[in-house]
Amino acid sequence: MESKERFYRQFQSEVVGIQADISSLGNISVESGERKAATDSILSRISKLSLEVADASDFIPAYDQRTYSATVKSLTEQLNAELTKLAPAKPRFQFKRTAKPASSASVSAAPDNRLLRGVPDKPVTKAESRPSATATAAISEVAGAARNYNEEVSSMTAGIRRPSFSSAREVILSGHTGLHIILPLSASHATAYGSLTDLVDCVVDMSAPTASTARGGGGAPFQSLMLRNIERSLILAGHVQGAVHITGLKNCIVVVAARQVRVHECDRVDVYLRCGSRPIIEDCRQMRFAPLPSAFADEGAGQGAEGSNDQWDQVDDFKWLRSDASPNWSVLPEAERQPETVWTDEVVGTPEYSVLDVLKAVGIERSGV
Template sequence: METQVQTATHTHDPWAATHQVILQPAIMDPKQRFYHHFLKSVTVLQDLIDGLPSIASVGGERQEAIDHILASIAKLQNEVADAADYTPSYDRKQYSETIKTLQDKLNETITRIAPKSKFQFRRAKTNHVDMGAPENDPRLNPGSHSRAKHDAAIITGIANSLPTNKEDTLSELPSKEAYKNYNEEMKRPSPSSIRKPSFSAAKNIGISNHSNLHIILPSSASRATSSGSLTDLEGCIIDMSIPTTEGSAFPGLAIKNVSKSLIVGGRVNGAVHITGVSDSIIVVVARQVRIHECSNVDIYLHCGSHPIIEDCSGMRFAPLPTPYRTETEELDENQWDQVDDFKWLKAGHSPNWTTLSENERLGDDLWRSVVPGQPGVSVEEALKKLNIPRK
């Protein structure tokens, strides 16, 4: 059976193609349904990117088109994360790589058509993953669907164009002349372990592949909070509270592959996805928190819904520390201790999580003195003061 597509036609809407409603066969399971939705979204986004050079740059029309594409990519990325309950991890890796390549294609197009003297653009955040080519997965070649065949070929072409440089990470960019590489800047040798990257030339915050660094985002990063991601970090302190308090909150935040670190994630209007974190402390304000494959993590949290854990152990929860609270947190309900363990189906409390008593929680003085950095104190010494890793 062919997948049917209905298009809601809007005469005055230049983005009518993105308002398509896909009618899937009733027997199609959620995984297949999302797969077809993803393919259709990728096709639409490719067409929009290809059409950018034909849009006039005067009157803000081209910038409006670029902003629309960025928002659509971010939405698709969030949909991939939200579909984690019914999509295999290998599929999610393929989806993430395809999104990453869409972002690369958008950046390359923008660089080609924009006056270099006036514009600088950065790649939106994405979770960097290692994967095989999509054509190797039979699930991405549903032979009975002619439209799906066409779309699968599109994804194959995208994946084949991925960079092979192992140093290519989620916010490292292909051209220093066109973009500023903040990850590379933070890696440069310095007498101090403290880094304060401005992210003033960025639209997104992506911090990856660091160890033994104390990274504090200043207020200048407040314009770069359209998305956020932290990946592959060890023995680090990351504080993103300032830009998300003084500026806009992240619409979504991804934290992945982090060990022996403190992460102050700031404020997130949507969901926080925490995956593969161990022996660490996380502080965050969010509407939704989903935690997968984590161990021995203390989470200081203000959450507007039940936090969700899956395949986790040794998780401990506490309310948001006083130094990070605002009037908003004082007024809104905090469900930090209403944790749902999706892998614990028996009666009684899950053994995989507990709450921290007041005596076990870090004191306000530590949050105020250690997290902002102290002269002559190394990252390792600061982490010990914060009891990272747990004794």
């Protein structure tokens, strides 16, 4: 009952917030791209809310589940209606009529295609013939979407891969083994959503583009992040404004600051965490939690001031309903936590440290070693 009530309060609060943001879209500038960024953020929050409803199926009755899902669907409909209302009106066209019948010479000539298509009420000026700033941005976005940064990571020959993601909206990395990947600050343009899947023996550092002040920041936190099917890897996930969904990780270390953390089907995973709500685990074994290292603390990334509302050690195990403590998670003993020098020296990405060196430094042994 406590879980149901807590979920209801959080759900209602988020719905009210999303509705307020939808209503305020008309007050946000279009030319600077701010309205598009605000729309992307709302879409991400609606998607996150849908995932949370699905995750709550274990303790929410089917009837309530349908009600929550219908509410999420109505949010999408409200957003679509608001965007339709705010869309600029399409230009009106007229067909021009000739004042007198065409001469025989005109009849034999090729037809005027402008008259067949219709022309605007007034002549198009040279300035109007150029694409608008919004159209140019849309063209650039399509071009960026065609660029496959995930494939580029595989083709890079350097020891440390640094994909820019400068013309992408999302960070998606999948299907890599034995790589050290560090996202530069330019990837802050792609933090609407993040996804890391099917990685083995990898080190992935996304802290710089998601930090606004720490480690030379200037970036933007992820709106939401998914980590799935990762083995023997170190994931420096950075900062997440919304929820992190962690599924199917084995023998990994995750370092992340987020508003919500949901962990499913993980085994032997250490999580260095700052979290604005109680972390949730389900179907997990040997999970250990520790506070976020100071090297990754970022008070400007949306998680609040240092130590404020940080519930990293208030873990709820949804598959352990007994009153005694769950055996599936524990607090990582201070003596076994990585010292700050490991985060500031070994894992920052210098040529003298290979992937193997970094994984060993944090206590992860690669396969075959």
